[in-house]
Amino acid sequence: MVRPGYIINRMAVFLVLCGVALGAERFPPPEFVETNHQLPPINQITDVTPRSDIYEYIDVGVLLAALGLSSYLVLRKRSRRAIFILMVFSLLYFGFWRKGCICSIGAIQNITLSIFDPDYAIPITAAAFFLLPLVFTLFFGRTFCAAVCPLGAIQDIVLLRPVSVPKWLENMLRLFAYVYLGAAVLFAATGSAFVICRYDPFISFFRLSGSLNMLILGACFLVVGVFIGRPYCRFFCPYGVILRQFSRFSKRRVTITPDECIQCGLCEDSCPFGAIREPTAEWPVGYYEKSKKRLAYLIILVPVLAFLCGWMGFAVRPVMSRMHERVRLAERIYLEDTGKVQDVTDASTAFRATGQQTKELYAEASKIRDEFGLGGWLVGGFIGLVIGLKLIGLTVRRQRVDYEADRAGCLACGRCFEYCPQERLRLKNAKEIIGES
Amino acid sequence: MAEDNKTINGSAINRRHFLRDGFWGACMVSLGAVAGLLGRKYKKKDTVWQIDPYTCVACGNCATYCVLEESAVKCVKVFAICGYCDFCSAYYEPGAVALDTAAENQLCPTGAIKREFIEDPYYEYTIDEKLCIGCGKCVKGCAVFGNGALFLQVRHDRCLNCNECSIAAACPSGAFKRVPADKPYLLKETVHT
Known part of the structure; x- marks a missing residue:
């Protein structure tokens, strides 16, 4: 049994030593002269390995x-x-x-x-x-x-x-x-x-x-x-x-049927992803002229959209860059150093324990923010371009005489196959041929 | 192709097909370029997540942020660093009333550390990994007053090796690293020889 006073004493020493660097070996590892005790082996830890590469x-x-x-x-x-x-x-x-x-x-x-x-x-x-x-x-x-x-x-x-x-x-x-x-x-x-x-x-x-x-x-x-x-x-x-x-x-x-489409439109109902395009009607009178003008406007609009979205991407860089851990840390340290917040976080404590200069951290954070600025331009520009091209795509009329799966949107799930009466006929015929032979 | 006979005139087919083949080729080339870029620096060995014990601040996030209900991070011990102290600041709570194995004196919330007498005045402390939740309380205790023989490591029998480790995302000191799978542990080194 140990006296409480002893423990309080130890606690005092403990508090003094709190500032000392982590992990210093303050107590030399013992040599077990009496019992000749063997230390448990290190491979207790290292024997637990990740899944083999073969998997x-x-x-x-x-x-x-x-x-x-x-x-x-x-x-x-x-x-x-x-x-x-x-x-x-x-x-x-x-x-x-x-x-x-x-x-x-x-x-x-x-x-x-x-x-x-x-x-x-x-x-x-x-x-x-x-x-x-x-x-x-x-x-x-x-x-x-x-x-x-x-x-x-x-x-x-x-x-x-x-x-x-x-x-x-x-x-x-x-x-x-x-x-x-x-x-x-x-x-x-x-x-x-x-x-x-x-x-x-x-x-x-x-x-x-x-x-x-x-x-x-x-x-x-x-x-x-x-x-x-x-x-x-x-x-x-x-x-x-x-x-x-x-x-x-x-x-x-994906073809809805390899045979001729009879334009029944059943396949369109079968597609839960809206990926089947119906045949186009005749062009309305005057549509061609109108669409030409619209296309011209849209083509002019595309770079404007790309620029605007790019600028927006650039403008939100302070918010976006907060996803990066160093930027968050730098902002936190700034708040603490300027006295705007009183408490500290685990991250700021850990940073101060490393002894790294605040200036270096700020420089690092502003570099990352600049990267986000450039990235924001590019990503925003990309999004603007996509919106512009999407608008152009909506105005351009494609001529289609049959129901067909949209190349881009079709997920190839195969639901439309058995909805197609032509396909059923084909399968039936195929079965009969097999049956006869 | 099925749509050949569906387009209106011959020239449209050719232009369409020419463009499509062109874009197809461009896609292939870009994939090849990506593959080439990656091929220059690809690594045969997969990487796994691990904690650098010298950067870890034992904040306790490992116990709560892992996607597994019971964290993949556990406390491990390099016995060669341990001082085998009678008063172990990783084992006893600050202000423990007595240096015995009573639960109220223990720092570990799950009682995962076993204390065993070896010889006067040395005690051996071992961790029962089944009970350890990776909270790092003992790690902190050992680091501030002891030798720092205890530290947290990702245990690879448990770790799912997520593409983004959610503990790494929550780590305040950036101690999580991707390490090669054939050297999956970052152990502390002994200073005494």
Whole structure:
């Protein structure tokens, strides 16, 4: 038993020593002369190793196989049921088994960071997850979205009562994905944060744990997703933005029926993503002249929009740069040093303990803010350009004689196949031929 | 292609296709460029998250910010640094009434540190990882008054290796780092030999 006085004494010494540098070995480690006690070995700690690399390669292999199979099922087999089964597999494997990390959507940020940060070396899996779906999209359309992406799969499964979103609303909402992509690239390039991962609505479901806010957000997406087909994919997914554009130029594409379209319009009802375009009517009289003038105005408007949005991106740099930890710290230290706040935070205490000069921190923060200024111009300009091109795209009339899947918006889910009477006829004929032979 | 016969006249087809092929090629080239850029500096080994024990301030965020309900961060100990003190400031709460194993005297909120008598006057303190929540209270206690043998580390049997570690995002001292997966720990070194 030790006297309380002894402990109080020790506590006094403790307080005196509080200012002393951390981790100094004040008490020499003992030599156990009597018992010859052996120290527990260090490999107690180091024996617990991360998952072996081989699993990463297996992931890439599964991704490649799933992409290939999905492309085959969409373009050749033309079977919604098979696509659905593959989709469920992807949800289980990439979602629940691999806990949703790393995914192609998040890999955008790894790619960006590795381009802008010389110290960050990208793991080969992140590169593969980013590049492979894009390559497949260039050849086969968005078959990645159809049955490989776990985020798409979880939304597709809950889609029970689809309602159609008005075209104007869909076009407006889709712009958000471009803003999201721009912001994600900006924050990743400056080394501030991986916002796509931070605000991934479904990852808490895949991990079966997560913060309450993210669980609520994910639940909201799923509830909305019962009625509106794949809301995250269509209006938010930054990777989807890239896939959209790549899919426009794909070598192969989803056809509702390989046979002749009889223009019944049934397929349009079947598509929950509003990705089927109806045949265009004859041009109204005088439309051509009007559209020419409108196009000219819009082409002039594009650089103006790009400049305006770029300036806006530049103007919000003080707010945006707060995503970076050093800028936040510098602002906090400034507040403390000028006496505007009385208390201290863990971060400011930790900074002062390092003995680094405040001036250096301020210089660092202002450099980061300048980077955000330049990045703001670029990202804002990009968003302005997108808005301008979107407006131009809305005014340009394309001639279509049949119902067809929109190259960019089609998620290759295969729902329209069995709605098409021509397709049913084709399958029936095919069956009969097989039956006869 | 199916749409060939759907366009109105021949010249439109050619222009369309020429543009499409051009853009297709441009996409391929840009992907190749990205792949080339990455290929120059790609790393075969994956990276994992780890805490630099010399930067860590044991703020306690590790216990609460991890996406796992029970944090992947745990306290570990390099025994060669430990002084085996009778009065261990990582084990006892400041103002402990007695130097025994009673719960009210312990600093650890889950009682994860075991105290064992070795020989006079030395005691060995070991951490039961199953109980440890990674709050870092003992780390702070050991650092301010002891040798600093205790420190926090990401345990890789638990860590999901998220693309963005949510503890790293909340770390006030920037102690979280991406380290190569074949050297996944940043251990403290002994000063005494």
